[in-house]
Amino acid sequence: MELRGIGSLYNAAATFIDKNVNNGIGDKVAIHYLNEKITFKQLQDQVNRVGNALRQLGVEMESRVLLACYDSPEFIASFFGAIKIGAIPIPVNTTMTPSDFEYFLNNSRAKVVITNEDLWNKINHLRERFVFLKHVIVIFENANNIPGLISYREWTGNASAQLETAITNHNDAAFWLYSSGSTGNPKGVIHLQRDMEAAYNAYAKKVLKISENDITFSASKLFFAYGMGNGMYFPLGAGASTVLVPDRCTPELVMETIEKYRPTIFFGVPTLYGALIDLAERTGNPYDLSSLRICVSAGESLPAPYSEKWRKLFGVDILDGIGSTEALHIFISNRIGDIREGSTGKVVPGYEAKIVNEMGVALPPNETGDLIIKGDSIAHGYWNLHEENKRKFIGEWLQTGDKYYMDDDGYFWYCGRSDDMMKVGGIWVSPIEIENALIKHEVVLEAAVVGVMTENNLMTPKAYVVLKENVIASDGLKRELQAFLKQELAPYKYPRLIEFLDELPKTTTGKIQRFRLRA
Template structure:
């Protein structure tokens, strides 16, 4: 086997040489320099080893975003263990299932957290500031030298398409976002990164962990889940230069933004997690003067594989293929589709997961021969520009044609009284038809003829088959903890 660099060492050592006293993380009033981070990581590795953690062992981490999270992740990687960052807002039974599925050796969490209560494995107590008794351990510990296929990280998907799936990544995978995506968006060590997505999700982990540390930048962490007004306060306080968020959050920010809202420190607003509606892009540009740069990635890729370039973002378009990736659009027979036709996106590039954890059949279905990964996303492409049509399992077959819910939603979102919407399928006399769930602006009443107005509005822009047969006003749309709309819940509604 060929040895590779330990990911924790690769992320930390260059920064220790260049700028040990530079802040790596800002959280509240806490400032964690690269020197402080490296010392805490080595001590954490020693603590985990003293607790019986061996190379290859899975280490569950249930912590709010704060200094302790990158310390624990890097500390586990440092000794060759495989950390598992988990959301702090799961249900007890979800923690129990994930920890059992992963075969976790220990859990790092506050002892009063539901994950610790639900766990039947040893719990290493840890507060948001760091694990208890850390300074009693030596901060000089050589990093473990991993083999090429040794695991550095086990991520669990958000479960938006069913039970969460474990996605293992190797040490070399952790560095790939910096080698490809970071250059695409022009990151440097002078950047201050703020990701509204948390470290327990691939999008937030790529931004605030892999990219921030690989470039020697500074990242902002917030242990709470701030609302839009609080986010604006954090932007005003820390003056980030790069801001990562999901489309839902940009929509929420538009509701509280004022013409004099301070955004002056941000040079790049980035969106991923799901498709950014063209209406949101245009409203943001009109309100702030800034474009939102959109891309798409996945937990399986641990990277963004299609993206707009800063200064070239196009409303309604996901962008062009990112460096280091190849893509194909295929039909149900895995045959390449003609230009402009919708197809299922396959990607290939270094750093993608080669299998799911404990799911051989799903792995065979998704991780194809020759390194191709079936993403589950439908796209059209023309002149190298890719436009997201939705998840393959969200597409509707209406009158013999595929209808993209996203295309219908993009039209609805241009109506001045529509705040949010989601389109799913329903059965009418045994045939599939689109239906729409709409969050309306204040003042629109459920008993009004708003549905009829929306139906006429959609018919002005789309063919009859694409017009929803039902419009239901709702107070809010069901979402996952990452902000994705839970379409399955809408279908069941």
């Protein structure tokens, strides 16, 4: 149907929720959650109840609804319930501080927040500072009736399971995601109704070959762009099933979850894969991961030794790739049957990528420059950041902020974030290359390398190293690591300075915060 002034109607909730019921798989399990199994029809009913309940609160098209929820059926129902009525759900990181939640609520101007009981208890002392907030919907652990708060279960339980879809089109705003804010305040990234289907068609279908027979499990949470695809709209788009875990995914919990629910696709980040490998080697536990047909990594470059050890331990490949909040999901990736370890792989079908110099001119193979991309899932822009939009979104192209080179075979190789690169002796050095070499040493669990200035005002690499359990740090071990690196790297690249740490500073997505190490 097409209406003058609106165009062809499209709503993402119809694509990812209603379509499965219409296709006759309403009785199939959509979500495995703790000891519950939620079918596609039950999920559709709950989506519709949330949409109706939001309308009863006066939520209109384009109104913002903040979601501070753990991974759960309530998260998915609230997300698509808002989208179905044309409102804008905004999932946010549940591990943030009360001050961060104040920022999210005030910056987004959300009039409604849907959140878990313990999260609300952490921030309710700031309620007077939430200048736009009108309604607080709380997912209570037990039956509660607290003045000023609305019980999610009563609120949705009293709403109809029949819901008319809002009049929206492909180019309407559908949801926001806040960037991780590792170098400043988080930015509200505006995604359109079309973006999830674009990412699903490009990566989930063409790279993962996802089907209704798959079960996905993502250690990265739904409020991240990466986790949202992995654990929500990828499986929903395919008529597959997802495993949701509300708790933080420790290595032990990840292994237990895979053994219990038997997923076929697992999504993690490099630091988690390193910890899982360490757990398996340290305990000697022969974890049964035989249900997995493929694993995926993103967020940081996956060190080649991790890929090799994982395959040796569990007999399954890890597909390394790169995505971003602005692009919604992965746009360069290794493929099933086509993995070049240490590389990020090739451009995902549906996207284009170029390596350019500071003037925007495309560089030939094997020259390091700035990675720019274009594709249909790229965000509309940032909320309320005019100057940043002009810098980041250049016509059809997105400036990723990553340094890369492409080899003669079309594989892309990550060199680091643009502000992480260092010039040593007049030559650009990638911290990733040094880190990957360090991880090859048997005592190293994790490593991060940054450039520091010497007393002579010269740049030199410094390595921060986390050792494996029961390995004792010493000056002798520093010298051993330096000697090892001299065999692995060009002489000017090896770090003259090494410092041992108990842990590296990271974002909640698992990305190493090198700027904190530089400081």
